[in-house]
Amino acid sequence: DAGVTQSPTHLIKTRGQQVTLRCSPKSGHDTVSWYQQALGQGPQFIFQYYEEEERQRGNFPDRFSGHQFPNYSSELNVNALLLGDSALYLCASSLGGDRPLSGANVLTFGAGSRLTVL
Amino acid sequence: AQKVTQAQTEISVVEKEDVTLDCVYETRDTTYYLFWYKQPPSGELVFLIRRNSFDEQNEISGRYSWNFQKSTSSFNFTITASQVVDSAVYFCALSEPYYGQNFVFGPGTRLSVLP
Numbered sequence: 186d187a188g189v190t191q192s193p194t195h196l197i198k199t200r201g202q203q204v205t206l207r208c209s210p211k212s213g214h215d216t217v218s219w220y221q222q223a224l225g226q227g228p229q230f231i232f233q234y235y236e237e238e239e240r241q242r243g244n245f246p247d248r249f250s251g252h253q254f255p256n257y258s259s260e261l262n263v264n265a266l267l268l269g270d271s272a273l274y275l276c277a278s279s280l281g282g283d284r285p286l287s288g289a290n291v292l293t294f295g296a297g298s299r300l301t302v303l
Numbered sequence: 304a305q306k307v308t309q310a311q312t313e314i315s316v317v318e319k320e321d322v323t324l325d326c327v328y329e330t331r332d333t334t335y336y337l338f339w340y341k342q343p344p345s346g347e348l349v350f351l352i353r354r355n356s357f358d359e360q361n362e363i364s365g366r367y368s369w370n371f372q373k374s375t376s377s378f379n380f381t382i383t384a385s386q387v388v389d390s391a392v393y394f395c396a397l398s399e400p401y402y403g404q405n406f407v408f409g410p411g412t413r414l415s416v417l418p
Contacts, residue, residue, distance in 0.1 A: 188347075218404055227307075227394055227408030228348070241405055273346060279404060289336045289355065289400055294348040 189295035206261040206298045210278030217259040220275040273297040307409035315415045324380045326395030338396040
């Protein structure tokens with residue numbers, strides 16, 4: 186049973202460029218969340234997708250956008266990259282992101298995509 | 304606003320020692336969930352435990368144990384007889400329960416277990 190898979194594992198971009206990161210959720214999961222983890226810090230919530238819609242969003246600018254496909258996979262897009270966007274981007278999946286008490290759900294994380302902005 | 308504090312940035316112990324990782328949280332919700340995750344060098348966060356705010360029973364799972372004290376807003380994690388494979392960064396996280404999975408993570412504690 187495959188867990189959460191993310192691609193690419195590493196990438197290097199320059200300031201001002203755009204990047205797309207991809208995530209396939211764990212089999213049976215329908216909800217995808219994205220987190221940004223700067224070096225030496227805890228993950229910070231970016232947004233969550235359920236039924237192909239953004240359901241919740243953290244304190245991130247509009248340069249961060251996403252998409253969820255009918256097969257539940259997801260993409261994270263970041264435009265106009267800044268040096269401060271360098272981080273490990275983690276995708277997490279779960280089941281039933283819009284159900285009552287879904288905040289109790291255990292998130293299953295992928296290994297992340299490490300983005301370096303030069 | 305929700306907040307999680309892990310005051311210990313780094314801890315080093317020698318194998319077979321016991322070690323406790325501290326977690327203090329802030330929330331105005333009366334219902335919430337607390338989690339511990341482990342992040343080995345591979346980067347993937349591994350789930351360890353979930354506790355809801357109404358269950359203050361301590362839990363033991365093998366060498367791991369958790370002490371939840373609502374009165375002090377703490378959810379501490381103890382590893383008994385530590386092993387080198389326990390070396391990782393450990394995160395405590397807080398979740399609001401209704402319609403969302405916006406986990407608030409602490410800054411993490413890096414545990415190094417030396418042989």
